[in-house]
Amino acid sequence: MTMKPLAGLKVLDLSTLLPGPYATMLLADMGAEVLRVESPSRPDLVREMKPSVGRQSASFAYLNRGKRSIALNLKHEQARQVVHALIEEFDIVVEQFRPGVMARLGLDYEALAQINPKLIYCAITGFGQHGSRAHAAGHDINYLALSGISSASNGHLSSVQIADVAGGSQPAVMAILAAVIQRQTTGEGQFIDIAMSDQCVALQPLMMPVSLNSDADFVGDDHFLSGGGIYDYYETSDGYHIAVGSLEPQFRYRLLERLDQLALNDKPDSEVKGVLQALFKQQTRSHWVSELAGIDACVEPVLTPQEVPKELHHQERALFVQGDEGDIQVRPTPLLSGMSHDSLSPAPDLGADTQSVLAEIGINEKDYQALKASGLFD
Structure with a gap:
C-alpha cells in the first residue's frame, strides 16, 4: 500500500467539539500522527452524544478515529x-x-x-485573535449572522455546521499544509489565526463582491440562489421535497418539457415557480423521481440522512465504510490515489495513551506514578 501523504507529521491537538477535531481528523486520515490532549475532568462533550457505538459516541468515533489520547490537567503546574x-x-x-x-x-x-x-501553531476561534469581538462567545449561528450568510439564505437554519467546518476546519487544514510546504523552504514555523467569522465572509464569492461593489443587497428572496428564481426545494404530496437546480436555459427547457409545461419557458421565474410548486404538490416524491429520471436537468430528490447510504451513487463511490467498533462512518476524504481505508482504527478512550506517550518523552514508571499522584492526570 502506498504511504499516506502526511505520514511523519506529528500533530498535537488541544481542541474539542467540532472545528479542531474535524481538522485533525482530516490530517489523520491523510497519515498524520495526531495526539489529543484532553482534560481528565471536563471530557469533550461530543463523547457524551447519542447514540453510542461500543464505548464511544458515534460522532466522537468518527471525529477522532486514528488518533491517540493523553489526559492532562493543563492548569496543573507540571502540565x-x-x-x-x-x-x-x-x-x-x-x-x-x-x-x-x-x-x-x-x-x-x-x-x-x-x-x-x-512549530506550526494553528488557533481556531470564532472571531480571531484581535478585534472588539475577539473574546466573545459564539456559535455557528452567530458567525453566519455576522457574515451576511444568514440574511442571504432567508435566515434558514441548517443542521450542518457551515461556520465550524467550512469556516473553521477546512481553512485550518489548508493553512497548515501551506505552512508545512513553506517550512520546507524557510525552515521556520508560524502562527495561523483562523477566525470562523472571517472565513464565513470569504465563503460568499458570488454574493459578497456584488454587495461590495454596488448598491444591491441580496436579502431574503431577492437572489436567484436564495429563492428568487426556480432554484429551490419543492414539497411533494407526501411531505418530502424535490430539489430543482435548473438555472441554465437548457436545463430549464428539459425540465419544463418533461413536465409538459414548455409554454412557460419564456415566462418570468415567479410565474414558473408558482406552477411548479402546485405541480410537485400533486404527486409523491417517488413519483417525481421516476417521472424525472434521466432528463439531465439538475433535479434530485431531497434525501433524509438515513436514506443517504442507500443512494446507489454513494454506494458506487464507496462513500461509507465500517469502523472497528462496527459503526458506519463516512469514508475519509479527499481520497488520494493509493490511499486505502479498508480499516479505520477506533477513537481512543480518554487518556488511553497517557503512560505510553509520556514514556516516549523519557518519563519512566516511577516518575509517571509520582505525576499521577500529584493530580496531573485528574
Whole structure:
C-alpha cells in the first residue's frame, strides 16, 4: 500500500467539539500522527452524544478515529513541562481556546516556538485573535449572522455546521499544509489565526463582491440562489421535497418539457415557480423521481440522512465504510490515489495513551506514578 501523504507529521491537538477535531481528523486520515490532549475532568462533550457505538459516541468515533489520547490537567503546574517536552517532537499544534488562554498557561505560540522554531501553531476561534469581538462567545449561528450568510439564505437554519467546518476546519487544514510546504523552504514555523467569522465572509464569492461593489443587497428572496428564481426545494404530496437546480436555459427547457409545461419557458421565474410548486404538490416524491429520471436537468430528490447510504451513487463511490467498533462512518476524504481505508482504527478512550506517550518523552514508571499522584492526570 502506498504511504499516506502526511505520514511523519506529528500533530498535537488541544481542541474539542467540532472545528479542531474535524481538522485533525482530516490530517489523520491523510497519515498524520495526531495526539489529543484532553482534560481528565471536563471530557469533550461530543463523547457524551447519542447514540453510542461500543464505548464511544458515534460522532466522537468518527471525529477522532486514528488518533491517540493523553489526559492532562493543563492548569496543573507540571502540565507546562510535559507539553514543552512533547513540543520538541511535534510539527503542528491545533488549539481552540479563546485568545489569551494559552498564554496564561504558558503554552502560546511565542512560548512554544522558543522550544521548537519549526512549530506550526494553528488557533481556531470564532472571531480571531484581535478585534472588539475577539473574546466573545459564539456559535455557528452567530458567525453566519455576522457574515451576511444568514440574511442571504432567508435566515434558514441548517443542521450542518457551515461556520465550524467550512469556516473553521477546512481553512485550518489548508493553512497548515501551506505552512508545512513553506517550512520546507524557510525552515521556520508560524502562527495561523483562523477566525470562523472571517472565513464565513470569504465563503460568499458570488454574493459578497456584488454587495461590495454596488448598491444591491441580496436579502431574503431577492437572489436567484436564495429563492428568487426556480432554484429551490419543492414539497411533494407526501411531505418530502424535490430539489430543482435548473438555472441554465437548457436545463430549464428539459425540465419544463418533461413536465409538459414548455409554454412557460419564456415566462418570468415567479410565474414558473408558482406552477411548479402546485405541480410537485400533486404527486409523491417517488413519483417525481421516476417521472424525472434521466432528463439531465439538475433535479434530485431531497434525501433524509438515513436514506443517504442507500443512494446507489454513494454506494458506487464507496462513500461509507465500517469502523472497528462496527459503526458506519463516512469514508475519509479527499481520497488520494493509493490511499486505502479498508480499516479505520477506533477513537481512543480518554487518556488511553497517557503512560505510553509520556514514556516516549523519557518519563519512566516511577516518575509517571509520582505525576499521577500529584493530580496531573485528574
